[in-house]
Amino acid sequence: xxxxxxxxxxxxxxxxxxxxxxxxxxxxxxxxxxxxxxxxxxxxxxxxxxxxxxxxxxxxxxxxxxxxxxxxxxxxxxxxxxxxxxxxxxxxxxxxxxxxxxxxxxxxxxxxxxxxxxxxxxxxxxxxxxxxxxxxxxxxxxxxxxxxxxxxxxxxxxxxxxxxxxxxxxxxxxxxxxxxxxxxxxxxxxxxxxxxxxxxxxxxxxxxxxxxxxxxxxxxxxxxxxxxxxxxxxxxxxxxxxxxxxxxxxxxxxxxxxxxxxxxxxxxxxxxxxxxxxxxxxxxxxxxxxxxxxxxxxxxxxxxxxxxxxxxxxxxxxxxxxxxxxxxxxxxxxxxxxxxxxxxxxxxxxxxxxxxxxxxxxxxxxxxxxxxxxxx
Numbered sequence: 298x299x300x301x302x303x304x305x306x307x308x309x310x311x312x313x314x315x316x317x318x319x320x321x322x323x324x325x326x327x328x329x330x331x332x333x334x335x336x337x338x339x340x341x342x343x344x345x346x347x348x349x350x351x352x353x354x355x356x357x358x359x360x361x362x363x364x365x366x367x368x369x370x371x372x373x374x375x376x377x378x379x380x381x382x383x384x385x386x387x388x389x390x391x392x393x394x395x396x397x398x399x400x401x402x403x404x405x406x407x408x409x410x411x412x413x414x415x416x417x418x419x420x421x422x423x424x425x426x427x428x429x430x431x432x433x434x435x436x437x438x439x440x441x442x443x444x445x446x447x448x449x450x451x452x453x454x455x456x457x458x459x460x461x462x463x464x465x466x467x468x469x470x471x472x473x474x475x476x477x478x479x480x481x482x483x484x485x486x487x488x489x490x491x492x493x494x495x496x497x498x499x500x501x502x503x504x505x506x507x508x509x510x511x512x513x514x515x516x517x518x519x520x521x522x523x524x525x526x527x528x529x530x531x532x533x534x535x536x537x538x539x540x541x542x543x544x545x546x547x548x549x550x551x552x553x554x555x556x557x558x559x560x561x562x563x564x565x566x567x568x569x570x571x572x573x574x575x576x577x578x579x580x581x582x583x584x585x586x587x588x589x590x591x592x593x594x595x596x597x598x599x600x601x602x603x604x605x606x607x608x609x610x611x612x613x614x615x616x617x618x619x620x621x622x623x624x625x626x627x628x629x630x631x632x633x634x635x636x637x638x639x640x641x642x643x644x645x646x647x648x649x650x651x652x653x654x655x656x657x658x659x660x661x662x663x664x665x666x667x668x669x670x671x672x673x
Contacts, residue, residue: 303341307331308380311339311387327390330375337375338391342384353379360386363457366432370425372445372455388455393448396505397441404512412544415509416577418444418452422502423570425454430495430566437493439501440482441508480524481514485557488525496559499566503554510547511539515555529557532652535670546576552651561654579630624659635660 303313303326311328317338318325328339346352360377367373376387396418403410410418422444429436436443436457445453478487484500486493507515515534516527533555536548550572556562563569623632626640626647633640636658638647647659648671655666662671 303383308339308341308383308385309376309378309387311337311385313339317392328387330387336390338388340386340388344382347379347382347384353384356384362434366429366434366457368425368428370421370451370453371429371457372453389453391445391447391453391455393446393450395442396444396446396452399446400441400509400512409512409540409542410509412547412580413577414450415506415547416573418450419502419506419509420570420573421452422454422505423566423573426495426498426502426566427570429454429457430498435493435495436498436501437487438478438482439498439505440479441505444505480518480521480528481516483525483528484559485529486559488528494559495566496562496564499554499563499569500556500559502566502569503551503562506547506554507533507536507551510543510551511536513539532669544576544580546579547573550576553649556651558654561649561651575630579625622660633659 301316301324303324304315306313308328310330310332312331314327314329314336316324317327323340323342326339326341328337329335330337342356346356357377360374364374364377372391373389374386375389378385400410422439426436426439434457436454438456439454443454443456445455447453478501480488482501482504484493484497487497504514507513516524516531518524518527533552536551537543537545550569553572554562554569563572622635624635624637624647625632626642626645629640629642629645631640631642633647638656638658639645640647646656648657648661649655650657650664650667650669650671652669653664653667655664657664657671663669664671
């Protein structure tokens, strides 16, 4: 094993005890803060970053901004400094592993995380992003390894601001956005090197939700160009073709978050959190007099049907005998007739195509404009 010269040394008030994590841009250590008698996590960047003084200034500025964030699902930043050519940031120690480790464990065991637990985790993460976005802070690198889990299974987002400050080191690349974020979780606008806002974080959260429910990310590839092409141009797979047990409401949330056009995603993380809570409530609410049984028991094989087998004019509720079935609104759970496009009680858009954006009647299984299989 390669020797780590930092272990046993002191950075500021922090005595380095052991390495507890390694990423592409930094190593994380458990350390003891001598003056307060507590253990903390210290993230140390490679020494070449400290040689760029403009980078050091941006790093310190970003650390100060992130240290102002105070939310139970965002890791607390205690300190940031530089010593002997080492840039480091001191954070709350969260020692329950990462969401990545949790997902990997379930995959090894051949099972999926319970839907109620998934909704709880992702609602808390969405709440954390809502708070951060309101403070003007975009994460830019949402992924399972950046979600820490405490001993009570509470998810805690880490590495806020790191992707932003590292972006300053990428300005000399041919691709302006390359390297900022992790390709499997990057939004189309990030892949194109464009400006991003909170909706890029919402897209990444959708990728993670897809992964938590199917055991894989929507797009697979061996290199950045292949993954970027998929995010920009390819439709994500229907989650229920991979895991038939996914509830239609959860699938709808995933596909909404993964829309290519940011305008068609959830516009706020709070909106996604609300949708998750409503989906969980709909799963726990018995169908009144069996009227919406078909909604909860959609044939899973329908998601695998080719989208252009019949013409759009043939795709009507009467095709599958659903003209007498009522469909619940995702928002208020009011039962609507199959020809309705908006909920008659709350006005919620009921059955929007996740590919072309067409507003379809809720009873449609296929989009009347492009033929795509609909989530509902």
